[in-house]
Amino acid sequence: MIDDVVIRNTDVMEIRDLRSLLAVVRCGSFTAAAAELGYTQSAVSQQVAALETELGHRLVERRPVRPTPAGARLAEHAARILLRLDVARSELAHFSAKPSLLTVAASPLASPLVLGRALRALSSADPSLEVHVRSVAPQSTVAEVASGAVDAALVDGVTTPGEPLHLADAGLLASAPIAETPLVVVLATGHPLLRREVLDLDVLADAPWVRAPNLVAAERVQDLLGPARPTGIVYDGLDPVTLLALVAAGLGAALVPETSFIRAEGVGAVALGVPSLIHRTELLTLRGTSGPKDLLVGALRAKAPLR
Amino acid sequence: MIDDVVIRNTDVMEIRDLRSLLAVVRCGSFTAAAAELGYTQSAVSQQVAALETELGHRLVERRPVRPTPAGARLAEHAARILLRLDVARSELAHFSAKPSLLTVAASPLASPLVLGRALRALSSADPSLEVHVRSVAPQSTVAEVASGAVDAALVDGVTTPGEPLHLADAGLLASAPIAETPLVVVLATGHPLLRREVLDLDVLADAPWVRAPNLVAAERVQDLLGPARPTGIVYDGLDPVTLLALVAAGLGAALVPETSFIRAEGVGAVALGVPSLIHRTELLTLRGTSGPKDLLVGALRAKAPLR
DNA sequence: TTCCCTTACGGAACCCGTAAATATT
DNA sequence: AATATTTACGGGTTCCGTAAGGGAA
Numbered sequence: 001m002i003d004d005v006v007i008r009n010t011d012v013m014e015i016r017d018l019r020s021l022l023a024v025v026r027c028g029s030f031t032a033a034a035a036e037l038g039y040t041q042s043a044v045s046q047q048v049a050a051l052e053t054e055l056g057h058r059l060v061e062r063r064p065v066r067p068t069p070a071g072a073r074l075a076e077h078a079a080r081i082l083l084r085l086d087v088a089r090s091e092l093a094h095f096s097a098k099p100s101l102l103t104v105a106a107s108p109l110a111s112p113l114v115l116g117r118a119l120r121a122l123s124s125a126d127p128s129l130e131v132h133v134r135s136v137a138p139q140s141t142v143a144e145v146a147s148g149a150v151d152a153a154l155v156d157g158v159t160t161p162g163e164p165l166h167l168a169d170a171g172l173l174a175s176a177p178i179a180e181t182p183l184v185v186v187l188a189t190g191h192p193l194l195r196r197e198v199l200d201l202d203v204l205a206d207a208p209w210v211r212a213p214n215l216v217a218a219e220r221v222q223d224l225l226g227p228a229r230p231t232g233i234v235y236d237g238l239d240p241v242t243l244l245a246l247v248a249a250g251l252g253a254a255l256v257p258e259t260s261f262i263r264a265e266g267v268g269a270v271a272l273g274v275p276s277l278i279h280r281t282e283l284l285t286l287r288g289t290s291g292p293k294d295l296l297v298g299a300l301r302a303k304a305p306l307r
Numbered sequence: 308m309i310d311d312v313v314i315r316n317t318d319v320m321e322i323r324d325l326r327s328l329l330a331v332v333r334c335g336s337f338t339a340a341a342a343e344l345g346y347t348q349s350a351v352s353q354q355v356a357a358l359e360t361e362l363g364h365r366l367v368e369r370r371p372v373r374p375t376p377a378g379a380r381l382a383e384h385a386a387r388i389l390l391r392l393d394v395a396r397s398e399l400a401h402f403s404a405k406p407s408l409l410t411v412a413a414s415p416l417a418s419p420l421v422l423g424r425a426l427r428a429l430s431s432a433d434p435s436l437e438v439h440v441r442s443v444a445p446q447s448t449v450a451e452v453a454s455g456a457v458d459a460a461l462v463d464g465v466t467t468p469g470e471p472l473h474l475a476d477a478g479l480l481a482s483a484p485i486a487e488t489p490l491v492v493v494l495a496t497g498h499p500l501l502r503r504e505v506l507d508l509d510v511l512a513d514a515p516w517v518r519a520p521n522l523v524a525a526e527r528v529q530d531l532l533g534p535a536r537p538t539g540i541v542y543d544g545l546d547p548v549t550l551l552a553l554v555a556a557g558l559g560a561a562l563v564p565e566t567s568f569i570r571a572e573g574v575g576a577v578a579l580g581v582p583s584l585i586h587r588t589e590l591l592t593l594r595g596t597s598g599p600k601d602l603l604v605g606a607l608r609a610k611a612p613l614r
Numbered sequence: 615t616t617c618c619c620t621t622a623c624g625g626a627a628c629c630c631g632t633a634a635a636t637a638t639t
Numbered sequence: 640a641a642t643a644t645t646t647a648c649g650g651g652t653t654c655c656g657t658a659a660g661g662g663a664a
Contacts, residue, residue, distance in 0.1 A: 012322050012323070012326070012392060014321050014322050014323065015319050015320065015322055016319070016654095019319070029618085029619095030618075030619060030620095031617090031618065039656090040655070040657085041618075041620095042620080042621085042655075042656065042658090043656070045619060045620060045621090046620090046621090046654080046655080047654090049620080049621095050654095055396070055399050056399075056403070057399055062619065062620090063619080063662080063663060065618090065619090069402070070399055070402045073395070073398055073399070073595055077391055077392070077394070077395040080391060081388050081392070084384055084387060084388055085319060085320060085388070087384070088320075088384040088385075089320075089362070092362050092363075092364055092377055092380070092381065095376070095377045096363070096364070166477070169387075169476045169478070170477035338642095338643065346631090347630070347631055347632085348644070348645095349631065349633090349644090349645080349646090350629075350630050350631075352644060352645060352646090353629080353630080353645090353646090354629090356645080356646095369637095369643085369644065369645090370637080370638055370639085370643075370644080372643090372644090
């Protein structure tokens with residue numbers, strides 16, 4: 001009759017609640033988050049409310065649903081925790097099964113020629129090994145490896161020479177350097193800038209760009225371009241040939257790794273005159289597990305220009 | 308009547324279970340882990356059993372209680388997840404409160420002179436600011452900051468010149484370099500090796516050591532010494548003067564940062580002839596929060612020899 | 615009104631503690 | 640036999656779903 005009220009299991013934050021918070025923050029909606037999680041809106045609402053009372057902070061503003069600073073920070077932690085849980089589960093799964101199937105993801109511009117040569121060496125070494133390769137956007141390679149959807153992933157990105165890409169928490173996944181390639185600016189044939197030997201970024205700051213976030217994650221480039229938003233269009237696909245076609249059509253410039261492999265009608269390339277920027281390829285795998293992926297790691301390191 | 312058996316919430320691993328697993332692995336005993344967690348042995352047993360069935364792997368061997376490879380790996384993940392949860396909670400706590408009390412932890416050999424000068428500058432700049440300083444072993448500084456027990460921590464360790472100490476997951480805590488100091492070997496006065504200009508490690512490999520893991524975390528040194536276990540005694544305290552007294556008593560050599568501050572009767576020092584090893588001090592704080600600790604960061608960076 | 619989140623409430627599942635059983639030294 | 644973990648079982652709590660309530664566009 002008195003206050004036999006039990007506030008709440010003021011225990012530690014639990015994974016369930018953190019996952020719901022993250023879904024709400026990402027979806028911008030309780031309803032959508034619930035659908036994604038397989039709960040009712042009510043359940044998600046209660047979970048977030050429980051977190052908020054437990055922590056004593058409002059985590060998301062409602063109408064519109066938008067994270068508070070505290071909520072955004074907590075969601076960031078939650079994302080890393082959930083990623084680590086994925087990795088943990090995937091690693092455990094590999095403790096028992098050891099199939100003769102090797103699944104590889106590769107971002108489209110991640111040194112496909114090196115991958116090709118390595119896989120060829122692999123097949124001739126062990127013809128019974130079945131290999132599956134899939135193209136994914138660089139942003140999703142970490143999740144693919146972490147969830148165990150693939151055994152290994154080739155990723156590429158823009159960084160400074162010798163500097164790793166820092167794709168996940170240090171030590172969460174194993175990453176091996178594979179290649180570093182100069183960056184070039186591709187332009188439509190006949191573009192006046194093509195006459196130059198090298199191109200500096202400030203020359204290109206005002207030029208229209210064809211941005212392809214799924215092909216070249218270019219935050220580093222944007223940083224150097226300064227606060228000025230690059231003009232131009234966005235190509236959201238995964239196909240380098242389409243990107244080059246858009247450039248050839250005169251829609252703007254694009255930044256790609258120099259590779260003698262990709263040639264296209266109607267485009268020309270000029271070296272990028274920014275020595276601190278380079279295109280780098282790395283191989284991501286789970287740590288502390290063994291399997292057919294180790295063969296790939298070995299073959300790639302053998303073929304790799306790096307080290 | 309039939310099989311209305313509900314196997315178990317095959318959901319995600321939950322924090323509670325992971326924490327119990329970690330406690331069991333660390334304690335080497337279900338009973339001790341339960342006591343530490345405030346549960347009964349039975350509860351801990353059930354939690355670990357639940358994890359094992361959910362993941363389909365035996366995680367700890369019983370009698371004696373010892374983690375399997377899979378369990379050890381999972382416990383490692385669990386430790387990092389729990390640390391991140393601590394950080395998250397501490398950060399959230401700082402989103403509201405902003406007291407005029409600054410609490411600092413420092414490992415004993417972490418450039419105490421620099422800290423002193425910085426704190427003096429701080430006090431004269433803001434006399435109303437109350438400052439508490441506490442000495443802790445270097446191994447526990449991360450936990451102190453993560454749990455919010457202190458606002459900042461000065462840590463020292465042995466590393467390679469220019470190389471950070473890598474004390475936590477990258478980006479989990481903010482770390483600022485403060486100082487790098489050469490390492491010296493201290494020996495009892497009259498020791499024949501004191502006549503040399505520099506000492507190489509192989510000369511010292513067979514010599515007796517006074518190891519002080521709470522003063523100089525020396526895994527890096529052990530690595531270089533090779534598989535041969537150093538002989539000698541272990542000093543488990545936090546007091547450099549006691550360490551020097553043990554050395555002066557002739558119990559063995561010790562490795563400490565060169566500092567004109569600490570002088571003791573009966574010991575002499577020789578430079579360590581291993582240029583790849585250096586003593587480094589860093590300052591750890593929470594990220595994304597502000598408070599009186601920012602003043603300390605500023606004052607230390609101003610006084611710091613580095614950068 | 616409509617949409618979306620919150621609150622109320624009830625039932626089912628979960629989780630931990632007590633206690634008996636079992637295994638190892 | 641003593642110590643330590645597992646299993647059985649019961650009670651209290653938590654948690655989610657249904658459904659009603661409320662506020663903003």
